[in-house]
Amino acid sequence: MKATLKKVMALGVAVGLVSGFAAVSGKDAQAAWEPKKPVQFVVMAGKGGGADKLARLIQSIIEKHKLSPKPVTPVNKPGGSGAEALVYMKNHKDPDHAIMVTLNSFYTTPLRQPRLGVDPLAFAPIARMAEDTFLLWVNKDSGITNVDEFVKAAKAAGNKWVMAGTGKASEDNLLTDFLNAAYGLNMKYVPYKGGGKVAKQLAGNHANSTVNNPSEQLGFYEAGKTVALAAFTDNRLPLFKSAPTFKELGKDFVYYMQRSVVGAPGMSKDALAFYQGLFKKVFATSEWQTYRTKKSLQGDLLQGDALVDYWKRENEVHRKMLVKMGAIKG
Amino acid sequence: MELLGLLSEGFLIAFEPLNFGLIVLGVVVGLFVGAMPGLGSVNGVAILLPMTFLVPPASAIMFLAALYYGAMYGGAISSIMLGIPGASTAVATTFDGRPLAIKGEADRALIAAALASFGGGTISIVLFTLFAPPLATIALDFGDPEIFALMMLAFATFVGLSGDDIAKTIFSICIGMVMSAIGFDVISGEPRLVLFDLIGFQSKINFLVLAIGIYGIGEMMWTIEVSRGDSMMSKATVTVDRVMANLKIFWNTWKTWFMASFLGFFVGILPAAGATPGSLMAYGVAKMTSKTPDDFGKGAVEGVVAPEAANNAASTGSMLPMLTLGIPGSPTTAVLLGGMVIWGLQPGPRLFVDEIDFVWGLIASLYAANLFAALINIAFIPLFLWFLKTPFTILAPLIFVLSMVGGYAATERMFDVWLMLILGVGGYLLRKLDYPVAPAVLAIVLGPITEPALRQSLLISDGDLMVFFNRPISGPIMITAIILLFLPLFQALWRRMRNKGGATAG
Incomplete structure (x- = not known):
């Protein structure tokens, strides 16, 4: 009996130890890395x-x-x-x-x-x-409501058409280059510091068009100052349902x-x-x-x-x- | 009448116990953040923004607006007492605040700053209450040529009527212009003037680093040289008589702070400008319109009143385009704008229609914050003066340490601490050679606004300079600037002709 008890105890200790180890090593494996400082x-x-x-x-x-x-x-x-x-x-x-x-x-x-x-x-x-996402924007006062009218007006203005954007070789510049090439335009690209300032140029009629992000133009758009003509996306944007994508217009370009x-x-x-x-x-x-x-x-x-x-x-x-x-x- | 009804409802919101407590807390925190060199309202607002989740959005923006206000008051404190601008908006306050303190009139300067801030704050909030939506349209009408013309006017006020040596003034402006061009050029999209290929020069020199270098380190070296360590500012005392006498400044200088408030508010509205150019321009105009312009820079009370009234007015002004157009007028309002988005408010033209409670609660809280900032600030003045009794031998190392900490706090780059020390020595040398430093500081603030405006205007006009003259707003401003610029020349010619006339007659 004694021996059995000893055996049981030994077994118990062994099991305890093993399971203890297992618990420790398991914890080790589970203890995910966490930052130790800010x-x-x-x-x-x-x-x-x-x-x-x-x-x-x-x-x-x-x-x-x-x-x-x-x-x-x-x-x-x-x-x-x-x-x-x-x-x-x-x-x-x-x-x-x-x-x-x-x-x-x-x-x-x-x-x-x-x-x-x-x-x-x-x-x-x-x-x-x-x-x-990016969209093409014009001021409401321009009376332009779609891309065809935009192209017509920009073509007529030639180099006098001002496209405001955020810095040379920035995203806005890439999109302007695309529009110039795709529609045979010669828009003048004028860089500003930051999309907010670009949006303001359009709302104040100091620029003819922009390719702002929605968040930058949203305030002016909701106030009825600016209009979104088309989107550089795969599908129409939920907030701007009336603006077609350039894909729909036959220019396969998304950005x-x-x-x-x-x-x-x-x-x-x-x-x-x-x-x-x-x-x-x-x-x-x-x-x-x-x-x-x-x-x-x-x-x-x-x-x-x-x-x-x-x-x-x-x-x-x-x-x-x-x-x-x-x-x-x- | 409708306006008054809305405003009184706003006051009911602002005086709810939670909001009221937050306003007072915001003012006190702002006062200390502003007084601490290197930390300005933008740091305070940015650091505390995440804390505002504990309260409703309206309370949160009231707290942050109160902090913004408190910081505008606080910035003057270290400008006057230590000669280190507490915030970039308080640089112009050092021009005369510091000389006043050295003359033993720190109490006058501090009270003048508090009163002027109150005046500027009040006028601007009234303007804000009455005209917020229509003024937003004016901000939109300002295109590049208009902004350039306005900047020219600011420079002209410094050149045309500075009593200093004009050649040296222009030289000083040029140095500032070159320094403001360091870093990244937006229009070409290329880095430029990256001196010694150091990565630190890829971004423009932080204005606060420059200001603390020149006014903290440079000024300290200058004071040590002149005074040889003698205590200089211990004469200021507070007695009831003196305080009462000082309160009269409010009435005696009303023209100055009235003018500065309108100017500051207007400059604050324009996106990109903000409170620092506003206060510098107000200083220039105050000097220009003063009967005793020669006193400026040597301890003229008007020299403290003008920038302090203007920077408070501008801080209110810069909230206007933020709320009505969603365009921040200053870095601080840019951070506030971010906050509003997190709270689920959409700034823009619709805000005044959709969120009436929020807008009018905020406006009312501005009135409350302004009043409490003035009272708390004046109550603390004896404490500040007691601090000034410290001998300069102890104060100097303290200024040095504060400058180092402030220089680091501004951008969190060691590079800027070294730069600040070098600029401090440079500023000291300029001073020793009798060059005015203020125009260089002005140029470094206005340069980054002026230069792109010029280039963008000329890009749009195909290089035609007439773009600055044939537009209804920019034309008159530009012509005024040119007249001011050449005024010293006309004056010299006039004097010569009169002398000649006198000689032939006699």
């Missing part, structure tokens, strides 16, 4: 810029729902159309605690400034949160602006998994979904390899467009 959320724009507003919205959502054990704090690196932010991320000493919100300058700035030595594909693919969150090059796999999980949760919040609807944003959540594939594709598209524009050598 996460730097790098913004390629100054305080109040487009990317900055986005970063602060995301920060607020994370804080409101307590999605991260450590705070996510925006850090502004506005220099050189993203150059400063990209180089800062590339050289970051603690890549596990550095993420960045990016737009399409993520491709165009490294392409235009090869000396920076930045490769977009080296960044950690956390999440594409949305794609912003989106990514709104993605990336990790610093060299981010560990565990950290990447944490941030991917974090932004999946942010994406699902009602705040983010409302924001998407209100700003007429498109594009689903893309993460990991799917996001890298998307970047590869977009990077090529931008390279070709910049070569065509003469901004870079092929």
Whole structure:
């Protein structure tokens, strides 16, 4: 009996130990990586810029729902159309605690400034949160209501037709070049700092047309000051049902602006998994979904390899467009 | 009458216990954020934005607007006491606030700043209440040629009527212009003047870094050289008599703050301009219209009153395009705009129709915030003066530390701290060679607005300069600017002719 008891006890101890170990090692495997200090959320724009507003919205959502054990704090690196932010991320000493919100300058700035030595594909693919869309806008006073009338008026005005946009070789410039080529126009492209200022130029009748994002023109559009003629998208936008796509009009051209969150090059796999999980949760919040609807944003959540594939594709598209524009050598 | 009804309903909202408490809290926090060199309203609002989820949207924006207001008051405090601009909007306040403090009249300067801020705030809120929607249309009418003409007017007020050596003034402006061109050029889309290939020069020199360098570090070096460490500002005392006497400033300078408030409000409305250019322009105009322009820069009370009235008025003004057009007039309102989107409010022309409670609650809270900022600020003045009794030998290292921290806080880059030190030494040398520094500061603020406006205008007009003259708004402004610019020349010619006339007659 004694022996049996001993045996049972030994067995018990053994089972206990094993299960203890199992519990410990299991916990080890399950103990996901978590940030150990505040996460730097790098913004390629100054305080109040487009990317900055986005970063602060995301920060607020994370804080409101307590999605991260450590705070996510925006850090502004506005220099050189993203150059400063990209180089800062590339050289970051603690890549596990550095993420960045990016737009399409993520491709165009490294392409235009090869000396920076930045490769977009080296960044950690956390999440594409949305794609912003572009439309062609005119002032209501112009009386123009469709693309045909627009082409007629712009053709007649020739080089006097002012298209306002956001900086040379920016997204707006690419779209203007497309319109000039597709319809045989000779519009004059005048760059401004930021889409908000561009929108104001049109509303104040200082420019003849723009290719703003919906969010930039929405206020003026709702006040009846500006009109959307057509969209550079695959399908008509829910907010602008009456504006056809350029595809419908026979010009196969779509263009989106990514709104993605990336990790610093060299981010560990565990950290990447944490941030991917974090932004999946942010994406699902009602705040983010409302924001998407209100700003007429498109594009689903893309993460990991799917996001890298998307970047590869977009990077090529931008390279070709910049070569065509003469901004870079092929 | 409808307006009054809406406003009184707004007051009921603003005076709900929660909102009222938040307004007072916002003012106090703003006062300290503004007084801290390097931290301005934009930092305060940006940092505290996520906290506002705990309260309803209307309360949140009241809190942030009160903070914005408090910071405008607070910026003057370190400008006057330490000579370091507490915020970029308070740079012009150092021009005369600092000399007043050195003369032992810090109390006068502080009270003048508080009273002027109150005056500017009040006038601008009344203008806002009465004319918000129509004024928004004016902001839209300002295209590039108009903005360029307005900037020319600002420069002209500094050149044409500065009592200083005109050649040196223009040289100083040129230095500022070159520095403002460093960084990224929007129109060509290329980086330019990236000195020594340093990545730090890929973005433009932050104005606050420059201002703290020149006025904090440079001024400290200058004071040490002149005073050899003697205590200089301990003479200021507070007695009831002095406070009562100082309160008279409000009436004695009413013309100055009245003018500055209108100017500040108007400049604030224009997108891209904001409170800093507004306060600098008001300073220039105050000097121009003063009977004793030579006193400016040496401790003229008007020199404190004008920029302080203007920066408060401009801060209200810049909310106008933000609310009615969805275009921020200043960096701070840009962050506020982001906040409104998070709270689910859509700024734009429809806001005044769709969100009546919100809009009028906000307007009423501006009245309340303005009043409390003035009262709280005046109540704190004895504390500030007590602090000034510290000997300069202790104050100097403190200024140095505050400048370093402030320079870092502005952009969070070590690069800018080094840059600030270099600029400080540069500012000191300029001063030693008797160059006026203020025009360079003006140029660095206005340069980034002026240059694109000029190039965009000329792009649109195919290089035709007449675009500045044949438009109804830009034409008159441009002609006034040119007359002011050449006024010293005319004056010199006039004097010479009179002398000649006198000689032949005699």
